[in-house]
Amino acid sequence: MKKKYQINGISCGGCIASVKKTLEVHPNIERAQIFLEPKGAAIITMSESLTVDELQEQLNTLKGYTITEFKETT
Template structure:
């Protein structure tokens, strides 16, 4: 299952790499694609549905990033 999200705080390729690596460390996340255009647009492929809160908790390992769900 793939969901669309917006990650605020992404400004460069380094941000993309750090956030992608951190999110992919979660056992239920199979793949993360983050785009710089539009900035912070994200596709997350999961084995099981995760709430935005669970994703934010995973992102909290880094500072300065917030995630919100986008309409499908």
């Protein structure tokens, strides 16, 4: 399943590489796509659904990043 998120703290390609690597270590995360445009947008593909808190816990091994679920406006 794919879900959209916003990752705050992303500012360059190095950030993307670090965050992607950290997220993909989790056994339930199959793929993490993170973008510079729009800055910090992310699509995370999971084998089992994870909560935002679980994703944040995974990101806490790095400093300065926060994740929130992307809420589409209509």
